[in-house]
Amino acid sequence: MISSIHPKKFAGGIHPENEGKELSANEPLRVPPLLEKYTLPIHQNIGAPPKLIVKKGDEVRKGQCIAEADGFISVPLHAPTSGKIGDAVEIPGANGVAVPAIEILSDGADEWGACLEPYPDWKNTDREKLKKRIQEAGIVGMGGAAFPTHAKLSPPPEKIIDTLIVNAAECEPYLTADDRLLRDSAEKVLTGAAIAAKILKISRILVGIENNKPEAIEALSAVSEKFSAEIVPLHVRYPQGGEKQLIYALTGRKVVAGGLPMDVGCVVQNVGTLAAICEAVTEGHPLIERLVTVTGSPLVRPGNFVLRLGTPVGKALEFAGGVKGPVGKLILGGPMMGFAQSSLEVAVSKNTSGILLLAPEEVRQFEAGPCLSCGRCVDACPMRLLVSTLSKVCENERYDLAEENYVMSCLECGICTYVCPAGRPNVQHFRLAKAEINARRRKK
């Protein structure tokens, strides 16, 4: 049901001129043919990398665990299809730095191995068992963070959680995978939400969704009654899907700097993650594929695809019909938070939400100039940071001052770089500052 909540407007944020969603939103979901070879990056989660338990030449079945979780903040990895294990290789990661990966040579049969035991009657299944299942299935935050989901669903006992927020905002321009997922399988997403709510021992489920997705809202309302979930249509404003922004919009609660959503009684889960939870629990399927928006004006047929983990980006572009015109930039993720790419070998992983191609005329090339102190970044920063000051102190490598000015709260939304008339690479400044500050803290 549509909620009566009147969503609050978070401070800052922008409305990108070109939403680009029309390119892919109305295309039906496509399942591309099986590839001969998948190159699976091994470390796809935040926390400890899983430990490989197979070696070259081993036969694996689809969904078979090939790397085991190493600790609590870690998840296992599963074979995306049946076949043979190939070489251990290195491929570029999303930021261009080489990461270890393993090749899976597909045998074409695409046969499931011995699956995890499904829990169709999850309502009467033990909470700990459900939580364990979520880890076994290798599920992480699929909106981009890749934080292990079972850990997010294990708040310490002193934190009282009362609301599960379903993040369906999908505020990044161009991306429509969540929209597509809701239109096609709203029930699956809400089942996942109900499972998560059961684990958290709560009943209040709020779905935050931007009001530019009327079909998805309709699909959700059609089934929401069954799950007593409230749908809250939100204004279109980037970054409406930022955890802290979403919590404020829906509940009016504010998370203090350095705090977590659970401090204000909320847990936020992305719709893709919830769908994966539903599959893992009701069908016993581990996370081996995800919805990815492959889009951009130079593509012949942009759309949303079910891509196996380990699909090279170059292949994904072929599935979308290949390119028809000159390309200015290839981005993994959305245009605001995604990473520009220098190689077609980078592979789809658990947190790849989109693959975007921009034409040369859509890419702005510039040389960074000195800060004009115009204040546009300060106005637009959704975290209310003094961005212009931060930008200048980071330029002078005064990371101590950056820390005092809350650089650690920056969510790297990219707005301050987007609005800056001087073309200053603010986000990159802040990423470096965070890395330096973290390194210093570790030393202490």
Added chain:
Amino acid sequence: MESVLVAVGVVALVGLILGVLIGFTAKKFAVASDPRIEQVAELLPGANCGGCGYAGCADLAKAIVTSGADPALCAVCSAENVAKICAVMGVEAGTKERKVAVVYCSGDRSHAKMIAQYNGLNDCRAAASLHGGGKGCRFGCIGLGSCARSCPFGAIEIRNGLAIVHPETCVGCGKCVDICPRKLIRLVPAESKGHVYCNSLLKGPQKKKYCSIPCIACRKCVKAAPEVFNPQGFLVRAVKPELVDAELVKSAGCPTGALQTVEDHLALGQAAGKEKEGAA
């Protein structure tokens, strides 16, 4: 007129009393400080580079005098001054080996291939986690000059997209070694005459994909002088760089040119660099 004299008198008297008071307190509450600290501080270079691990030259001076820190900790200090400090402290001066930094890469813009156009922050540390600044070789010098900016003595030049250390200016303080995200700067004996200027651990053909001057581990140099060169996987290092003179470089016949004398390396890209400047 008289009031002026009174005023002058009063001020003079107040001044006198305060002067005596200050003189007295200064004597009475004086903090005894070792005069040697000042002497030592004067002999230290005063660059405050922090290479010794102390907060600055004054801090090191204090440590030398009060806790017996080794004067040779200061990499910058000339041997002569170290001897003088030792004389002040009344200790035996050890012999000090002068070190200089070297950047193990020759992949400047005319030799190394770029795979992307990098338009971000002008800082190697930031670029290292963003496609290596667009450089194909992920072991080589990014060339955005973080080391050059960190060097308190201006000993590093960025020429044609490659950091080159001028050994005559370098004092071996090690600041650049710490900052380089690619970890390709090392301190070597100042008498070094030549090196294998490459840092890539990949196999030969993979290196050649992105660079025309890599060490391909053909081991010609090792055969020519086994005691000087040491192969480490797919990379050869000159372990006795002081023996790598022009003659040895010539007789080794490095097929790519990764093995160079320090002089030749300093001249690398000189022409290309000049051209650029001329055009600009």
